[in-house]
Amino acid sequence: MSSPLVALTVAGTDSGGAAGVAADLTTFAALGAHGACAVTAVTAQDTVGVRRVVPLSADDVRAQIDAVLEDLPVAVVKTGMLGSAEVAAVVTDLPPGLPLVVDPVLVATSGAELGDAAVVAAYRDHVLARGTVVTPNFDEALRLTGAGPADPREDVALALHALGPAVVLTGGDAEAPTCRDVVVDARGRVRTVEHAAVPTTNDHGTGCTFAAALAVHLASGADLIDAATAAHTFVAAALRTSADWRLGRGRGPVAHTFTPARHNPPTQEK
Numbered sequence: 257m258s259s260p261l262v263a264l265t266v267a268g269t270d271s272g273g274a275a276g277v278a279a280d281l282t283t284f285a286a287l288g289a290h291g292a293c294a295v296t297a298v299t300a301q302d303t304v305g306v307r308r309v310v311p312l313s314a315d316d317v318r319a320q321i322d323a324v325l326e327d328l329p330v331a332v333v334k335t336g337m338l339g340s341a342e343v344a345a346v347v348t349d350l351p352p353g354l355p356l357v358v359d360p361v362l363v364a365t366s367g368a369e370l371g372d373a374a375v376v377a378a379y380r381d382h383v384l385a386r387g388t389v390v391t392p393n394f395d396e397a398l399r400l401t402g403a404g405p406a407d408p409r410e411d412v413a414l415a416l417h418a419l420g421p422a423v424v425l426t427g428g429d430a431e432a433p434t435c436r437d438v439v440v441d442a443r444g445r446v447r448t449v450e451h452a453a454v455p456t457t458n459d460h461g462t463g464c465t466f467a468a469a470l471a472v473h474l475a476s477g478a479d480l481i482d483a484a485t486a487a488h489t490f491v492a493a494a495l496r497t498s499a500d501w502r503l504g505r506g507r508g509p510v511a512h513t514f515t516p517a518r519h520n521p522p523t524q525e526k
């Protein structure tokens with residue numbers, strides 16, 4: 257007997273349905289996985305900006321994670337907005353050996369701050385060391401490493417790798433000819449994944465969607481470079497789908513509803 261692959265997201269909600277838990281669960285479903293969630297914070301957010309953030313306590317988050325892990329055969333955990341150093345410590349306590357994709361959410365697409373200096377310190381001091389792979393954008397990578405904007409992306413990615421995890425430094429840029437993600441595997445080998453950029457402003461949620469897709473592909477057995485390539489391809493296809501959408505007054509949602517694998521869902525044995 258087989259069951260669907262189970263992926264758990266530990267992340268904040270986006271009331272506009274573009275990023276955070278909504279993006280993660282929809283992406284898991286689009287790739288045929290069963291998604292579970294532990295909510296870290298509730299945001300009042302739309303395509304324009306973030307109006308309010310209500311953090312949940314570390315105990316609230318731990319209770320959700322415990323409930324899921326005690327009942328479901330979770331194959332991979334993906335984290336997004338953690339919101340506080342206390343919640344970050346709960347993530348660090350995840351069972352050893354459970355693959356962990358850390359999307360170190362610090363800033364929303366709209367520019368709103370979603371992680372303060374204490375959260376940055378928590379990532380640097382212990383969350384990254386527990387992570388299997390970390391997926392920052394360039395701005396997040398600079399905050400986590402203290403590097404400067406003129407530093408080569410490969411060097412910044414290697415500085416993150418030195419803190420413990422494999423790395424996919426994402427390079428979304430709708431105005432560039434191509435988007436280039438720098439990948440550093442567990443052994444420190446550097447590769448790049450590059451695709452034509454999709455010219456669109458409907459890109460709210462790309463980072464969450466990418467990390468969620470990466471988590472499913474890794475848990476399905478792909479190596480890091482294949483998983484990053486597949487996740488990058490998924491996001492690009494989703495962006496092509498949403499490019500003509502007219503949703504909201506700001507940066508509209510990426511179409512994480514795009515479903516390439518509905519007819520071939522991944523499975524797991526236990």
Ligand SMILES: Nc1ncnc2c1ncn2[C@@H]1O[C@H](COP(=O)(O)OP(=O)(O)OP(=O)(O)O)[C@@H](O)[C@H]1O
Pocket residue numbers: 275363364365392393394426427428429430431435436437451452453454455456459460461462463464466487488491492495
């Ligand atoms: N316009 C685009 N065209 C093609 N690929 C893109 C585009 N924008 C982002 N991507 C891809 O999407 C993935 C997520 O990257 P990105 O750098 O946008 O994350 P992010 O900045 O964390 O996202 P968010 O805006 O949700 O915080 C990467 O694989 C990136 O290359």
Ligand SMILES: Cc1ncc(CO)c(N)n1
Pocket residue numbers: 267268269270275276277299301336337361363364365370460461463464
């Ligand atoms: C809740 C949440 N998580 C992540 C992001 C990153 O885009 C966001 N805007 N909101």
